[in-house]
Amino acid sequence: MNLTLVFLFRKGRLRPVFALLILLIFSGCNPFSRGGDDKVFRVNLSTEPPSLDWSLATDHASFNVIANLMVGLADFDKSLKPVPIVAKSWNVLERGRRIVFHLRDDLTWSDGKKVTAEDFEYSWKRLLDPKTASQYAYILFDIVNAEEFNQGKLADADQVGVKATDERTLEVRLKHPAPYFLSIATFEVTYPQRRDVIEKHGTKWTDPENIVTNGPFLLASWKHENEIQLKANPNFFLGKPAIETVEMYMITEKTTSLALYEQGKLDFLDNYSIPTLEKPRLSKGPGFRRVPQLRGEYYGFAVDRKPFDDVRVRKAFAMAIDRSVFPRILHGGEQPATSWIPPGMLAHNPKIGLTYNPPEARRLLREAGYPEGKGFPRVTVSYNTLEHHKLVAEAIQGMWQRNLGVVVQLENQDWKVYLKKLETDPPPVFRSGWGADYPDPDNFMKLFTSLSGNNHGRWKSPRYDELLEEAAREMSEKKRIRLYDEAQKILCETEVAIMPLFVVVESTVLNPRFTGLEYNSMSRMVLRHVRPKKVSSEK
Amino acid sequence: MIRFLAKRLLHGLAVLWVVVTLTFVLLRILPGGPFDSERRLPPEIMANIQAKYHLDEPWLKQYARYLAGVAQGDLGPSYKYIDRTVSDIIKDTLPTSTLLGVLALVFAVVLAFPLAVAAAAYHNRWADRGCVFLATLGISLPHFLLGAALIWVFSLKLGWFQAARWGSPDSAVLPTITLGAMPCAYFTYLLRSSLLETLGEDFIRTARAKGLKEPFVLFKHAVRNSLIPVLTLLGPLFATLVAGSFVVEYVFAIPGMGRFFISAVTDRDYPLITGVTLVYTAILVCANLLVDMCYSLVDPRIRVR
């Protein structure tokens, strides 16, 4: 006989289960939810942060949590210039080869200890230590002996050019003058760390019960794949934030996060949480903002193979794209661009680059031996599988067909497969992009030097390399602008190694009950100034 | 019985081993590595990372290292979630998946039971047709469409339930219904046909001839004897509900394990994929074993082979 179930039914063992279900259904009907509280601010983080260890984090979800837990030597002002925060001042000595940071003395960690220069020295050396295996270690390679230490050629960490000369002085020696180094000091991976905490807890040091931080918020709880809670730090040296609690949810589906926002259960959505096609509607409502990013999209050419080894062909293709189409199909207010350094960065110059000019494009293609596209070889345009890359590729395919008479094949691949392909066998035309690690043109332009691992098209220009090398060591802004202008002209105008397409603009919506949220051009969400708009709510 | 158990267990372990090996090999021949990103890493930094995770060793050595770890219950580090091990991640997410699976299963059984009994009691009348029709609707709706429809109606239009934010009771309602609808439909079918079969058998006729009331016959005799096929379905179904709820997890942002079957593959997080696959297969093997055991306990006619 059917013993188990008979037993369960007879003894009424299933009754609690029924009761639970009924309770569940009825509890749902009565909305006693937590919404409408001025002290609680709820944002969508989209994904689980892979790591809250700022020596190991690499992605925007992690950095968006870390940036609200911690402060570093420097911070950006509104125009992305580095300004002191943990440091109260700094001196650049020996024509940029030595930088001395002077630290404030009123800054404490969440456990009450003072933030000292040793905490920085420890953190930077930990970042460089080959055993840490940090992906961002190279960001400090301008420091004397840093690269050698990271490669394991130098075992003695004491020879690395970063030293706490006393409790509140950090001295950094550089291999060569690096005008962008202060910008690097704003980057999360350079934030200080506590040797005692990390050595005591190992990989678990970022758990809420172990972590020690110095910023405006404290990590209160971390329910993996679900929710992170931050609490205002009452002892933060710039004053306790107005928001008591921040709840960060990890909702991946954009449609779902938008539904929650419109139900009033989330207060802020960033670009990763807003479905593309809903942007036009949201933009008409309150709280919507568009934030141009230090992030460019481009199409590159494999310049070492036919037909794109001919610069006339590359020019023709670049001139046959009407970039004003992109904001119309992508709905995010994307800014068409013909040059590579994005607006908001030093040496941005919109006058550089090849503009839309179909007759000239056709002429160049004819000159190259393909009149009206006749005889043009079969060419593939590749991109990684994502909706908006697909839309861009389809639009460009249409424009090339219309303006040049060339029909290209489109091909899309999974991200990692695509990356492997770019590395080993770059397609004739490929899509790529870049977002700034720190707001200096060096970070953007270095991509296309001969030895760069990100130079997928394998383009080589000795003059370009020279210009970049010089600009990276030049301390005068005026001279740097001149050098980068010339380099950009080579990259986008005379040699056309790449076709810049547009600058990415991110959309955000903020619940109109709140104000003060800063979202910067490197996708960083700064919550410490968030406050309710009205002092008292209607209730 | 013990011999049977030992044999099945051994067999289960063999399946696990093959599945792990297969996953291990397939992942490594897949193009693209776990640390490839838009920012291509300088070779020396890549070398540091590979050394940290022993990815610079030959495959066979990596494989031996992994198996040795698994044998000791260590599923390795996650490449993506740097500070957590695969065991940590599974510990965090498996209970959620299990809870959702149980909720869906309970929902399915609780709803299917009256439907099936009603259908069988009124065989070939409108109630029967209605139930069969409903059940067919249930198996014809993909999870994501049902989920989308439920969010549309109950979250956006009526505002009764939350579309996500797992943890509060009202966030569990929509995913439970979404996940439970299809098993519910299957149960209804199965129980109904099983009931109809039982109702045609001799002992039921005897019971009726004895003058027992129809509801009594139905519940006391027929239902009890019709549960075996449902029981058979329960095991594998539970495994798929626990691990196979990925779409529901995505749509309703539930912190479960199913999502890793996709995200960990696109991230090339080898240990994480192998880990969740291992857990899934283990659940499936155990569930089937349990069902077989119940089977032979319940009905001695079914010989253990």
Next chain:
Amino acid sequence: MKLFQRLAGEFRRNRLLTASLAFIALVTLAGFLAPLISPYSPGGFEEQRLLEVPSAAHWLGTDELGRDVLTRILYGARVSIAVGLGTALIALLIGTFYGLVSGYAGGALDSFLMRVVDIFYGLPDLLIFVLLSLFLGRNITGVLIALGLITWVRFARITRGQVLQAKELIYVEGARAIGASHVRILLRHILPNIFAPLLVTLTFSIPAAILSESTLSFIGLGINDPYNAWGTSWGTLAQDGWRAMRTYPHLIFFPALAIFLTILAFNFLGNGLRDILDPKRN
């Protein structure tokens, strides 16, 4: 054949069954004639008519690149139907052959073959899908292979079970006694016996495959190759629509309806066939 006469008779009597079959025929026909009957071209980029709601010119509206939704659904029909039928047939061929061999041979070979089936059952379906879609790309061939690989084991198990039963039948034993060849016994005596359960399984695996494909598309692993006339399934359309559900509900509603009604029709058909072919019914 007596079976088909009986089926024909049942269909004449059961209106739901007839309606389902008619609907399936209609969808299949519409899909394969899509290039002839579609009002617009399935690809392209029409800047002037992005995201229009249903109108006289576009019965079901247009999408984010200005493509006609009705046209895309008609083209999608052939993809979804082809996936359903293709998967079912692939699985039927492989699974039946496998099950016949396994069940008929018995012994060590049978045990070995069944262990292989167990392993296929043990692998999560989703993992097989994800891996294959990465190896083979997101096109109809890749999805057919992936779905076929998952579905065939069901046929293999059913066939094997039926063969084991049929082997014990008196007339099979008789045939063996008079020295009939293995192939002859399999084809003449066993296969006809297992025809009915296979037909029912086949009918049910078609909607299951369509459903799986649409689910895969939803999580971004299904057929998505818009430049190909065989490149956009209903699942892909519904997924695109889900992303815009709040503002443009027509983008999800119509593809969803198409998926739902088609799967429903196949399931009704399967139910009907099962009832008719149920040996206990007579």
